[in-house]
Amino acid sequence: MTDMFTMGEGLAVFAGSGTGPLRNGGNFTLKVAGSELNVAIGVARLGLGAAWVGRIGADEFGRAILRTLRAEGVDTSAVPTDPSAPTALMIKERRTADVSRVVYYRAGSAGSRLAPADVPVELVRASRLTHLTGITPALSGTAGEAVMCAAITARAAERTVSFDINYRSALWSAPEASASLVPLVRLSDVVFVGADDLALLVDEEDPALGARAVAALGPRQVVVTMGSEGSVAWIDGETYRQPALPVTTVDPVGAGDAFAAGYLAAMLSGGAAERRLLQGATTAALVVGVDGDWEGSPSSAELALAGFSRGHVHR
Numbered sequence: 001m002t003d004m005f006t007m008g009e010g011l012a013v014f015a016g017s018g019t020g021p022l023r024n025g026g027n028f029t030l031k032v033a034g035s036e037l038n039v040a041i042g043v044a045r046l047g048l049g050a051a052w053v054g055r056i057g058a059d060e061f062g063r064a065i066l067r068t069l070r071a072e073g074v075d076t077s078a079v080p081t082d083p084s085a086p087t088a089l090m091i092k093e094r095r096t097a098d099v100s101r102v103v104y105y106r107a108g109s110a111g112s113r114l115a116p117a118d119v120p121v122e123l124v125r126a127s128r129l130t131h132l133t134g135i136t137p138a139l140s141g142t143a144g145e146a147v148m149c150a151a152i153t154a155r156a157a158e159r160t161v162s163f164d165i166n167y168r169s170a171l172w173s174a175p176e177a178s179a180s181l182v183p184l185v186r187l188s189d190v191v192f193v194g195a196d197d198l199a200l201l202v203d204e205e206d207p208a209l210g211a212r213a214v215a216a217l218g219p220r221q222v223v224v225t226m227g228s229e230g231s232v233a234w235i236d237g238e239t240y241r242q243p244a245l246p247v248t249t250v251d252p253v254g255a256g257d258a259f260a261a262g263y264l265a266a267m268l269s270g271g272a273a274e275r276r277l278l279q280g281a282t283t284a285a286l287v288v289g290v291d292g293d294w295e296g297s298p299s300s301a302e303l304a305l306a307g308f309s310r311g312h313v314h315r
């Protein structure tokens with residue numbers, strides 16, 4: 001039995017090392033990322049079992065994704081390689097010290113060709129939790145069918161389904177997203193949604209009331225994340241609030257995935273609602289304090305590093 005199965009697109013990331021418009025030139029660092037892959041690494045670093053599936057190209061970037069995941073202890077045994085499409089790219093630009101931009105080169109990518117036949121049915125059935133996101137259905141019709149197939153398979157096996165809305169306006173319109181994501185929310189037990197994306201699911205802007213309204217669609221746990229304002233959740237019929245931990249943000253990309261990883265790892269370890277939310281806030285703070293979408297993910301022993309004041313030296 002595996003703790004968590006997750007599925008989505010892995011991307012090679014070219015992260016500009018300086019600040020300013022990319023047209024100025026400069027150096028790039030090659031990394032890998034992808035929302036679901038980030039969560040898999042986050043959960044594995046916290047000592048739980050995680051398996052990831054996504055179509056990768058038969059290229060160096062696909063190999064970099066596998067190499068990274070294997071080094072992080074994530075099970076990649078069911079990852080299909082697509083010989084006729086490239087691994088997707090994401091370019092990260094730090095436009096100013098405070099504002100980052102990302103550009104995708106993922107149309108027609110190997111990851112976008114994910115299809116129901118790629119869903120490792122036995123692995124899903126053997127996983128306590130299946131974690132999916134709203135990015136994958138934005139990639140193609142077959143990728144959306146694969147996500148639906150994984151959710152239905154997990155539910156039929158009485159496993160927990162977790163779903164992060166993760167709306168990406170560069171990939172599809174709000175009405176398209178809404179039509180695809182609401183049925184997936186109805187199949188989920190745990191839903192993560194940014195406050196700005198609530199309107200895709202329900203007609204309620206207030207985060208606390210929005211969490212309740214999303215729960216009325218079916219999930220028992222709904223977490224609305226609000227960046228530096230923290231999060232508010234409706235869990236098993238009660239409202240919970242969790243402030244964000246103080247942190248100097250180095251790179252905000254990946255905060256939501258880190259929160260989901262911390263929350264889900266605590267849930268899988270039997271933690272109560274308050275513990276899940278606190279661990280989510282802690283992992284998010286540790287990830288945004290480091291360059292990269294997942295690189296700052298903590299081990300269990302490192303969770304205590306969050307929340308120290310600037311300049312603290314841990315001895």
Ligand code: KDG
Pocket residue numbers: 011033034035036038090135168253254255256257293
């Ligand atoms: O949440 C971080 C992700 O946004 C990033 O790792 C890449 O999956 C990604 C996406 O589609 O933006």
